[in-house]
Amino acid sequence: MEIEIVTRKENKLLEREEVYFKVKHEGKTPSRKKVRDNLGNLTGGKVVILEYLRPVFGVPEAEGYARIYKSEKKAKEVEAKHIMERNLKKGGGEEKKEEGEKEKADGEKPAEAEGEANADGETSKEGGDTSG
Template identity: 40%
Template structure:
């Protein structure tokens, strides 16, 4: 994924910079979290101060135009941006981090569970044999 900054306008009254950039990518359109990381790294700023406001993907092409706002501090960002926009820009990054941590833990648990069903299978096999014997006895009683 390559990000080419087309326009960078300072907005001094709002303590932010408005960015328009062209993104070229392979496969699916990158997520807001991925774009935030790359844009923050390219502009050498804190990832938490970047808000991706719009992603316009060109139909049938691996190109997208993005509009972003980079704030100078978090207090101004919270004062100016709507809560829903801040939540939308921070939600997926938190989910990915949370998803990576539990994904490692369940990987260890299935190995333990595999051992237990083997022990349970043997008694399960013995039970059908007992049922066959009981079924054979019942017709004899009639």
């Protein structure tokens, strides 16, 4: 994987660098984590917030945009909470998947077990016609 910085702009007000880059790779598009790590090493930034990474059709290449901060404190002041969670989470998404499965199991409705209610609010245990 090779990263080429296309545009590099220093934003002194927000104490960050804004970088547009291209990633040349073999096989599938590299993970966001790998790109963040390599960009951090390349630019010397401590916190890399990867806004997007988009593959180029038909070419083993991807284009992206990142914001690079010198400190995590400044990044947390400026960036939205969900962006920080997306970029700084330690796991690989497994934790979120497990939570979703747990909610799905807990979310079963008791009405489904007893039978479904019709338009009049009556419950029927059999699926027959109740309009009778």
